[in-house]
Amino acid sequence: MKFSLSEDQQMVQDMARDFAKSRIEPIAMEFDKSHQFPQKLIKEMGELGLMGVNIPEEYGGAGFDTVSYSLAVMEIAKGCSSFAVTMSVNHLVCEIIRLYGSEENKKKYLVPLASGDHLGAFCLTEPQAGSDAQNQKTTAKLDGDDYILNGKKAFITNGTYSDVFIVTAVTSAKDAPKKEISAFLVEKDAEGLILGQPEHKMGQCASNTIEVTLENVRVPVSNMLAGTNGFKVMMNGLNSGRIGIASLCCGLASSALDEALSYAKDRQAFGKPLNRLPVIQDKIAEMGTLLEASKLMTLNAAYVKDSGSNYVKSASMAKYFAAENCLKIVDQALQIHGGNGYISEYKIEKLYRDARITSIYEGTSEIQKIVIARQMTK
Numbered sequence: 001m002k003f004s005l006s007e008d009q010q011m012v013q014d015m016a017r018d019f020a021k022s023r024i025e026p027i028a029m030e031f032d033k034s035h036q037f038p039q040k041l042i043k044e045m046g047e048l049g050l051m052g053v054n055i056p057e058e059y060g061g062a063g064f065d066t067v068s069y070s071l072a073v074m075e076i077a078k079g080c081s082s083f084a085v086t087m088s089v090n091h092l093v094c095e096i097i098r099l100y101g102s103e104e105n106k107k108k109y110l111v112p113l114a115s116g117d118h119l120g121a122f123c124l125t126e127p128q129a130g131s132d133a134q135n136q137k138t139t140a141k142l143d144g145d146d147y148i149l150n151g152k153k154a155f156i157t158n159g160t161y162s163d164v165f166i167v168t169a170v171t172s173a174k175d176a177p178k179k180e181i182s183a184f185l186v187e188k189d190a191e192g193l194i195l196g197q198p199e200h201k202m203g204q205c206a207s208n209t210i211e212v213t214l215e216n217v218r219v220p221v222s223n224m225l226a227g228t229n230g231f232k233v234m235m236n237g238l239n240s241g242r243i244g245i246a247s248l249c250c251g252l253a254s255s256a257l258d259e260a261l262s263y264a265k266d267r268q269a270f271g272k273p274l275n276r277l278p279v280i281q282d283k284i285a286e287m288g289t290l291l292e293a294s295k296l297m298t299l300n301a302a303y304v305k306d307s308g309s310n311y312v313k314s315a316s317m318a319k320y321f322a323a324e325n326c327l328k329i330v331d332q333a334l335q336i337h338g339g340n341g342y343i344s345e346y347k348i349e350k351l352y353r354d355a356r357i358t359s360i361y362e363g364t365s366e367i368q369k370i371v372i373a374r375q376m377t378k
């Protein structure tokens with residue numbers, strides 16, 4: 001097994017690292033405080049190919065593999081995880097259109113999304129249907145050549161700034177023996193698409209999260225993805241999305257570890273730097289090991305996807321492991337900062353808040369375990 005990066009992978013990693021260091025890191029704390037969405041910088045990321053890293057060039061992307069994509073998300077998340085989640089959700093939308101869109105859908109929606117001209121949103125969750133996504137109530141009723149959508153979607157990342165929304169809705173009749181869920185491409189200017197106010201979040205405050213309401217939104221049949229297999233469309237999208245979020249966790253945890261290492265070197269206690277105290281060294285060793293394992297599992301999931309094999313288990317394992325250990329690493333990194341870690345002037349306070357969502361969105365840790373066990377026992 002080869003562990004070294006190809007020239008392309010190395011180049012993408014270097015480019016994303018440079019961008020994160022020069023453009024994201026200097027403003028990350030300020031954007032977190034003001035809850036400002038970094039629209040201009042997201043556009044710049046698009047110009048660098050960072051909004052469609054693993055989408056083929058013919059569809060507006062940069063044409064690299066999933067390993068390159070994962071490396072890029074890790075670097076961007078080191079700069080700020082709000083940028084990484086914006087990027088990851090856009091890739092999730094791109095991947096769904098790449099897999100299930102018609103040629104016309106790809107030209108119209110995928111090209112501008114993957115090139116960073118447009119931004120995309122993934123609308124599965126509803127107020128009463130998160131983990132239990134089948135319990136959704138949004139409906140789509142056929143009317144001539146259009147479907148008419150009605151319902152409410154919750155916690156939609158990128159919503160305010162998105163040009164296209166992938167929205168799921170129930171297409172079967174209420175009394176049908178089997179519930180059918182379909183996925184639709186909805187344009188931002190569609191009449192009846194109502195965007196809520198941004199949620200005031202604990203962390204990842206520079207990312208955008210809103211409620212989306214659909215009131216008699218008319219969508220052409222040609223914007224339906226994979227007929228009545230919309231649930232499969234979204235679940236397959238989430239499988240690839242989980243590699244993005246696992247990568248985000250690695251970048252965020254890596255940033256927390258750097259903060260802890262630097263603090264432990266400078267801070268003196270009992271006449272020596274913290275990093276000379278055995279208990280602190282034990283924490284550092286534990287954090288470093290968990291981060292290394294998270295990265296390997298994440299890159300492995302990306303590699304399995306690139307090789308064309310079933311990567312569902314690898315992606316869920318990576319997301320579960322990287323998220324849970326990201327929480328452990330930021331927690332211990334804050335502990336090493338002592339009281340200062342609790343003060344918002346210190347970067348670790350932001351990282352601690354940012355990390356908390358990682359074991360919740362794109363499938364909670366509990367749901368990842370269900371997916372993993374299902375794959376292992378089928």
Ligand SMILES: Cc1cc2nc3c(=O)[nH]c(=O)nc-3n(C[C@H](O)[C@H](O)[C@H](O)COP(=O)(O)OP(=O)(O)OC[C@H]3O[C@@H](n4cnc5c(N)ncnc54)[C@H](O)[C@@H]3O)c2cc1C
Binds near residue numbers: 130157362
């Ligand atoms: C900041 C943010 C961004 C998001 N972005 C998006 C987005 O872009 N698009 C989108 O569609 N959604 C998005 N979500 C929604 C997110 O994916 C859901 O919040 C998540 O799937 C959990 O659903 P829930 O909040 O309804 O919790 P619930 O499903 O109500 O779960 C509550 C708790 O019960 C546990 N639980 C539920 N079922 C089981 C079970 N069968 N076995 C064991 N435990 C279980 C869960 O793990 C959790 O701990 C976002 C959420 C947030 C907060």
